Amino acid sequence: MTTTPSQRLARGLLPLTLMLSTATFAQDATSGGEVEVLNWWTSGGEAKALGALKDELADDGIGWQNMPVAGGAGTNAMAVLRSRITSNNPPTAAQVLGYDAQDWADRDALSSLDDVAEAGNWDEVFPQPIQRFAKSDGHWIAAPFEIHSTNWVWANTSMMEALGIEQPETWDDFIASLKTAQEAGHTGLAYGGQPWQDATVFENVVLATGGADFYRQAMIDLDPEALDSDTMVESFENFRELLQYKDDNSPGRDWNLATAMVINGDALYQIMGDWAKGEFLNADLTPGEDFMCFRTPGTQEAVTFNSDLMIMFDTGDEQQQSMQRTMAEIIGSPEFQITFSQFKGSVPARNDLPSDELDACAQRGYEQAKAAADSDTLLGSMAHGYAAPASVKNAVFDIVSSFVNGNMPSDVAAEQLAMAVQGASS
Ligand code: BGC
Numbered sequence: 001m002t003t004t005p006s007q008r009l010a011r012g013l014l015p016l017t018l019m020l021s022t023a024t025f026a027q028d029a030t031s032g033g034e035v036e037v038l039n040w041w042t043s044g045g046e047a048k049a050l051g052a053l054k055d056e057l058a059d060d061g062i063g064w065q066n067m068p069v070a071g072g073a074g075t076n077a078m079a080v081l082r083s084r085i086t087s088n089n090p091p092t093a094a095q096v097l098g099y100d101a102q103d104w105a106d107r108d109a110l111s112s113l114d115d116v117a118e119a120g121n122w123d124e125v126f127p128q129p130i131q132r133f134a135k136s137d138g139h140w141i142a143a144p145f146e147i148h149s150t151n152w153v154w155a156n157t158s159m160m161e162a163l164g165i166e167q168p169e170t171w172d173d174f175i176a177s178l179k180t181a182q183e184a185g186h187t188g189l190a191y192g193g194q195p196w197q198d199a200t201v202f203e204n205v206v207l208a209t210g211g212a213d214f215y216r217q218a219m220i221d222l223d224p225e226a227l228d229s230d231t232m233v234e235s236f237e238n239f240r241e242l243l244q245y246k247d248d249n250s251p252g253r254d255w256n257l258a259t260a261m262v263i264n265g266d267a268l269y270q271i272m273g274d275w276a277k278g279e280f281l282n283a284d285l286t287p288g289e290d291f292m293c294f295r296t297p298g299t300q301e302a303v304t305f306n307s308d309l310m311i312m313f314d315t316g317d318e319q320q321q322s323m324q325r326t327m328a329e330i331i332g333s334p335e336f337q338i339t340f341s342q343f344k345g346s347v348p349a350r351n352d353l354p355s356d357e358l359d360a361c362a363q364r365g366y367e368q369a370k371a372a373a374d375s376d377t378l379l380g381s382m383a384h385g386y387a388a389p390a391s392v393k394n395a396v397f398d399i400v401s402s403f404v405n406g407n408m409p410s411d412v413a414a415e416q417l418a419m420a421v422q423g424a425s426s
Contacts, residue, residue: 033319034063035327037310038084039095040077042070043256045278049343056330062323067091072255073196073384074100085109090313092320093327096142097385098133099393101309105136111312111321113140116328125350126332127373130307133386142309143331146346147369150273150306150381151204151299152361154280155292156262159186165268171208171238171298178245181268188245190258190267193404195397197255199383201271202239202400208298209235212377215302219382222392222425228418236403236410243404251405262291271296273306273384277345277361286359293361295368303365303372306384307349388425395424 035057041050054064069077074097081094096104104110117123117140126134126144134142153174160167160177163184168174178188191201207215210231217226226232247267250258259279261267270276280291287293310331312324330336337348338357347358347366351373355363372378380386382396399420403413 032061032063033323034065035092035320035323036065036067037093037095038067038069038077038081038091040069040071040074041095042068043254043275043279044282045256045343045345046275048282049278049340052336052339052343053327053330056336057323057327060326060330062326072192072194073097073200075196078390085313090315092315092324093310093312095145095308096311097306097309098380099385099389101133101142101311102136103389104311105141109313110136110141111314111324113143113312113325113328116140116143116325116332120329120332122332125352127349127351127370127378129305129373129378129380130349133307134309142311143328144349145308145310145331146337146341146344147349148273148275148306148308148344148346148384149365149369150200150304150384151207151296151302152272152274152276152365153292153294153296154259154262154270154272154276155294156265156268157290157292159265159268160292163268167292167294168297169300174297175241178242178268182245187247187261187267188269189242190261190270191243191246191250192253192255192258193246193251194253194255195401196383197258197272198401198404199393199397200273200381201242202235203304203382203387204271204296204299205239205242206232206235207302207304207379208296209238212302212379215304215379219387220380222388222421224418224422227421228414232414232417233410236413239403240410273381274345274347274361274365277359278343279345281343281345281359287361293364302377302379303369304379304381305369305372306381306386388421391424392421395420 039050041047057064069080071077078100084090122140130144134140134144163180165177165180168177181188206218214226214231217223218232255272256279258270259276262270263280263283285291334353337350338353341348341362347362347369351370355366358366369378382388382393385393399413399417402408
C-alpha cells in the first residue's frame, strides 16, 4: 500500500503545516529530483523491503538511485560511506546502525529531522532505547525503520517433525535437539562463518549463559570483570559446544545462504536476527507452518535488538533537503512501518500500531519488544552496533572469530576479550 502526503493527511497522520510543506516539496522542490540511498539490503527479502521505500518515494515524484554495498551487518557499507564522505561526495541518505548514527551526528554531518519528528509525534511513538540512538543532543538525526532482534532461532518444521523434535525451551534441550539431527545425518546448525555472524551467534550464547544482567554488564557496560569472568568462560564453552553442529563449509558463507539451508531442508536451525524471516517469506513460506521461530532457548527473558536508521547528509542543497524530509516522513509513517516489516522480517519501531497485519512471529516479536522496552530488557545487540561503538565491536569480532576458527581455550578467550575491549575503548 502506498500513500501520498495528501492521503497521509486525509488519514489524520499529518498536521496541516507538514502537509503544505511536503506537498510543496513534492510538486516543486523535489520534482525531477532523485535521492541516492546507500544501504546493504541486497538479499531477496531485503531488496523487497527497500523496494517499498522506492515505491513510496515514486508516488511523491522522487526518483531513486540505489547504492547497494553487499555484506551483512553493513561492515562493507560503512567503509564505502566513510570514503564517500572523505571525498566530499555524500549520498542523500544512508542506512546505519546505532553507534554509527551517533558518530556521524558528532561530526556535524547530518540534517536535522526535528520538524518531521515533531509533526509525526516521534517523541511519543518511538521507544526510548531507539530514541537514544536516533537523537543526538535532543535533536532527531535519523529515521528508524524497524526493530530487529537477534535472539531468534529459525527452524525447519518438517525436519523437526520427522525427527520427533519438540520446540526446545532450555539450552540443554536445544543442544540435545541438534544432536538428534546430527545423529540422523543432518546438519544441525546452518552457520555463516563471517565475523559479524560469529558475533551474532555468540551474543545469543552469552545471553543464554549469563542472563540479561550479565549480558548488560559484559556487552554494554563493558565491565572488565564481567568480560573476564567464569560466566564468560562458560559462555565460550557453550559456544564451542554449539559450533560442533555446523557443517564444514560454513567459513565465509553469507547469512542468507545459511537461511536457505533451513528453507531447503539442509539444516535444522539457524540462529539469526529476524531479517532471516524475510528470506522465508520471500520464498512464500508461512511462519508456524512451513517454518518455526522461537527465542533462542535460555534467552526468553530479554530481547537483543538493533534498528536500521536512515541518516540524511547535510549537503546544503534545498532540493535534497526537502526530499530527505519526505523520505523521513515516509519511513516514520504508520503504514510504511508495517509494510516494511512485512517484507523485512522485523517489527515496527513505532509502538502505537495494530499488530493484526503482522505474521505470527512478528506479532509475538512486537509484543515482546514492547514489553522488553518497558521492563528494561531490550538490550542493544553487540554484533549490530547497539551495544558499543564500532572500535569495540570490531575488537569483539576479532576475538570471537579467532575463537571460532582456531583452538583458543575458553579461559584464554575470555581474558583476550577483556583485554581487546579495554584496548579499544580507552
Ligand atoms: C541489519 C539488517 C540486515 C542484516 C543483514 C543487520 O545489521 O540491521 O537490516 O538485514 O544486518 O545484512
